[in-house]
Amino acid sequence: MSNQKAPVNIQLHQKSRTLELDYGQGECYQLGCEFLRVHSPSAEVRGHGGAGGELPVGKNLVNITAIEPVGHYAIQLVFSDGHDSGIYSWDYLYDLCQRRDEYWQAYLDAIAKLGKRRDPVVIWSE
Numbered sequence: 001m002s003n004q005k006a007p008v009n010i011q012l013h014q015k016s017r018t019l020e021l022d023y024g025q026g027e028c029y030q031l032g033c034e035f036l037r038v039h040s041p042s043a044e045v046r047g048h049g050g051a052g053g054e055l056p057v058g059k060n061l062v063n064i065t066a067i068e069p070v071g072h073y074a075i076q077l078v079f080s081d082g083h084d085s086g087i088y089s090w091d092y093l094y095d096l097c098q099r100r101d102e103y104w105q106a107y108l109d110a111i112a113k114l115g116k117r118r119d120p121v122v123i124w125s126e
Contacts, residue, residue: 004073006090017063019077021097029097034118037062037079038107039096040086057111058120 009022017033038045038056047053059081066078070087078084096103111118 004090005094006072007093010067010075012064012067014063017061019064019067021093023094029100031093031096031100033062033064033079034059035100035104035107036064036077036088036096037081037083039103040077040083041088041092042083042086044083044085055110055114055116057114057116058118060118061120 005023007021008024009020011020011022012018013020013030018030019033019036020028020030022028037059040046040056043053045053045056063080064077065080066084068076068078070076074087074089075093076084076087
């Protein structure tokens, strides 16, 4: 059963590329835009049915360009790389806040295992 713990305030800090989620009574969290992008609940990232998604890499410099409400239960984040298909429910966001370090380390381990990097690939042309 869902507890729908909704934040009382959401603030985007574009310069530091963080999303601040304030749940009141001193419970406040900051999630990086890169963290939110690589943990998008979209089918592209998680796969259909939670299996077979694509591990996002090279998202170190990604930012959030818009936050759209979805009913009374979620938000949709629009990222600077064009990704906008994930619906972040209140429960999912709160879980990301609670388990941020665990999820981040699992992501770092996964990209290292694949020999990938957090930095975007830069193609030089003259």
